[in-house]
Amino acid sequence: xxxxxxxxxxxxxxxxxxxxxxxxxxxxxxxxxxxxxxxxxxxxxxxxxxxxxxxxxxxxxxxxxxxxxxxxxxxxxxxxxxxxxxxxxxxxxxxxxxxxxxxxxxxxxxxxxxxxxxxxxxxxxxxxxxxxxxxxxxxxxxxxxxxxxxxxxxxxxxxxxxxxxxxxxxxxxxxxxxxxxxxxxxxxxxxxxxxxxxxxxxxxxxxxxxxxxxxxxxxxxxxxxxxxxxxxxxxxxxxxxxxxxxxxxxxxxxxxxxxxxxxxxxxxxxxxxxxxxxxxxxxxxxxxxxxxxxxxxxxxxxxxxxxxxxxxxxxxxxxxxxxxxx
Amino acid sequence: xxxxxxxxxxxxxxxxxxxxxxxxxxxxxxxxxxxxxxxxxxxxxxxxxxxxxxxxxxxxxxxxxxxxxxxxxxxxxxxxxxxxxxxxxxxxxxxxxxxxxxxxxxxxxxxxxxxxxxxxxxxxxxxxxxxxxxxxxxxxxxxxxxxxxxxxxxxxxxxxxxxxxxxxxxxxxxxxxxxxxxxxxxxxxxxxxxxxxxxxxxxxxxxxxxxxxxxxxxxxxxxxxxxxxxxxxxxxxxxxxxxxxxxxxxxxxxxxxxxxxxxxxxxxxxxxxxxxxxxxxxxxxxxxxxxxxxxxxxxxxxxxxxxxxxxxxxxxxxxxxxxxxxxxxxxxxxxxxxxxxxxxxxxxxxxxxxxxxxx
Numbered sequence: 262x263x264x265x266x267x268x269x270x271x272x273x274x275x276x277x278x279x280x281x282x283x284x285x286x287x288x289x290x291x292x293x294x295x296x297x298x299x300x301x302x303x304x305x306x307x308x309x310x311x312x313x314x315x316x317x318x319x320x321x322x323x324x325x326x327x328x329x330x331x332x333x334x335x336x337x338x339x340x341x342x343x344x345x346x347x348x349x350x351x352x353x354x355x356x357x358x359x360x361x362x363x364x365x366x367x368x369x370x371x372x373x374x375x376x377x378x379x380x381x382x383x384x385x386x387x388x389x390x391x392x393x394x395x396x397x398x399x400x401x402x403x404x405x406x407x408x409x410x411x412x413x414x415x416x417x418x419x420x421x422x423x424x425x426x427x428x429x430x431x432x433x434x435x436x437x438x439x440x441x442x443x444x445x446x447x448x449x450x451x452x453x454x455x456x457x458x459x460x461x462x463x464x465x466x467x468x469x470x471x472x473x474x475x476x477x478x479x480x481x482x483x484x485x486x487x488x489x490x491x492x493x494x495x496x497x498x499x500x501x502x503x504x505x506x507x508x509x510x511x512x513x514x515x516x517x518x519x520x521x522x523x524x525x526x527x528x529x530x531x532x533x534x535x536x537x538x539x540x541x542x543x544x545x546x547x548x549x550x551x552x553x554x555x556x557x558x559x560x561x562x563x564x565x566x567x568x569x570x571x572x573x574x575x576x577x578x579x580x581x582x583x584x585x586x587x
Numbered sequence: 588x589x590x591x592x593x594x595x596x597x598x599x600x601x602x603x604x605x606x607x608x609x610x611x612x613x614x615x616x617x618x619x620x621x622x623x624x625x626x627x628x629x630x631x632x633x634x635x636x637x638x639x640x641x642x643x644x645x646x647x648x649x650x651x652x653x654x655x656x657x658x659x660x661x662x663x664x665x666x667x668x669x670x671x672x673x674x675x676x677x678x679x680x681x682x683x684x685x686x687x688x689x690x691x692x693x694x695x696x697x698x699x700x701x702x703x704x705x706x707x708x709x710x711x712x713x714x715x716x717x718x719x720x721x722x723x724x725x726x727x728x729x730x731x732x733x734x735x736x737x738x739x740x741x742x743x744x745x746x747x748x749x750x751x752x753x754x755x756x757x758x759x760x761x762x763x764x765x766x767x768x769x770x771x772x773x774x775x776x777x778x779x780x781x782x783x784x785x786x787x788x789x790x791x792x793x794x795x796x797x798x799x800x801x802x803x804x805x806x807x808x809x810x811x812x813x814x815x816x817x818x819x820x821x822x823x824x825x826x827x828x829x830x831x832x833x834x835x836x837x838x839x840x841x842x843x844x845x846x847x848x849x850x851x852x853x854x855x856x857x858x859x860x861x862x863x864x865x866x867x868x869x870x871x872x873x874x875x876x877x878x879x880x881x882x883x884x885x886x887x888x889x890x891x892x893x894x895x896x897x898x899x900x901x902x903x904x905x906x907x908x909x910x911x912x913x914x915x916x917x918x919x920x921x922x923x924x925x926x927x928x929x930x931x932x933x934x935x936x937x938x939x940x941x942x943x944x945x946x
Contacts, residue, residue, distance in 0.1 A: 349931055349935060352677055360875060361928065364917045367915055368920075374631070374914075501746070545761065552750050555749045
């Protein structure tokens, strides 16, 4: 029986760690399907962490989640304006936004400035709330019956609300993308924008919408990372998870449903790393274990580049290509 | 008849005159200052005081020397990036290549300290060579993956950044920790012969000389050698390169090696010129700032020198405002990224002409 409990806790850990990747890559699937590569995802994610940290302490979880998504959407709007309307290089714009997000998150969370923001949001905060590096974690909600299923019940159905939201989003976003007119337009804009334009689809609008959805979910992934998973602030704590999510989108072959598997795979790698540390592997020097997610990402990207595989996965043809009618 | 609403059209410029390019750049840099000031004020921080500190860095001779020194790794890495970006090879991995350079340079010092195989004056030469090779190989790995298999270099170079930083962490927390260092994660302090500035007396002077030499070499390589020509053709169009009988893979891998090698030397300049030992997280993002500098300088090796000194000055200012204004270092990162965003936006103004007509 001890083994079952162990497997359950590993699976549960993989889901918890993987949800960060899932939320971020779901949004990025939409952005890339419309032809926009969002290299600013890492910046939107870390900003999501910082904003949810501050707003949870000032106004509670609900307000924090709303504001986080708003901020992510706003940053994505800058990306959309520069990449879609001004037709600038998406790699460079995205990178600049990531640097901006990293800087801004460090700035607003630094002691003095954070204190000022917290007090202006909620003057009644206690001294402890002004200096804490933590925030209350989202509670787990066990779903009756489903959470009693052996082995997978606990990992899948005794989690917090954002994990459940990620399940629903994956299914709904898959349905919208492949079974609705809107989804067809979105995909056509990323495959052949000139054709889509001729058919009466507003290419710019679709790309704006998809990019903003991507930014909102990227920031939400950051909020989840903090209040749903590791509610202890550290500067730059996303540690490349936004970039890894970009690689995951390729692994998921731009499908919201397949993103689930990829996300939990990478969540599993993260958990494995902790478990091995607990077993005493690399107790003195855990750095090689910490390298695992990055090494696995490079290995994954390489495997996906083998000729036979590459032909099958079908990258959106107009990815990272600006569109103009000229 | 004049309508109330102006008709705004954008028209593509066929050619960008230098005059326009310079004017647009200058205008957008000023705009970025205004945007940064706005953000600082919104956060309740005095922008006048902040900009005052930044200005003081460039008017005070001692601080200016500091700015040159902190600009050195940025400039060296940016020179390397200018080669990669000309090839359309999106090397975002200067930061990681820089860490590999720090590792290799420190390795040479430790080897000499404990084994003493070479003459002391030669140590610094070997440090430069080793850091070049280490950074170069690290970047060539991504270049080879792209050239041979089409693996996206943006993501591989980014991932390698995190790996290199962890690798240096491992060394200074583990085998390379100074046995007499009270258990702090630091390597031994470098002896004088391994420090930049040992000959001219100041690391800033030697650093500036080094930057000029490397800029000259990069300029010569790109403009006056066959290899440079091939790399530029590969960047313009891989198709044309193929028809001209240029090996895409060869140009990309060699170019990537040189690009990463220069970032590696930038790492050497950090441990030998600035810190004098290896420690974790020794770079506050020089490799990322180098990307901004390469773009600000329009990939021109000569312009990279003043641009890197400017950004070096921003880092010095960052340390100062931390002490005097109690602001986080992140204020400088925000400023840097806003300059970056505005330079990129300026590209649009260079490529397109905006015509407003009242008709």
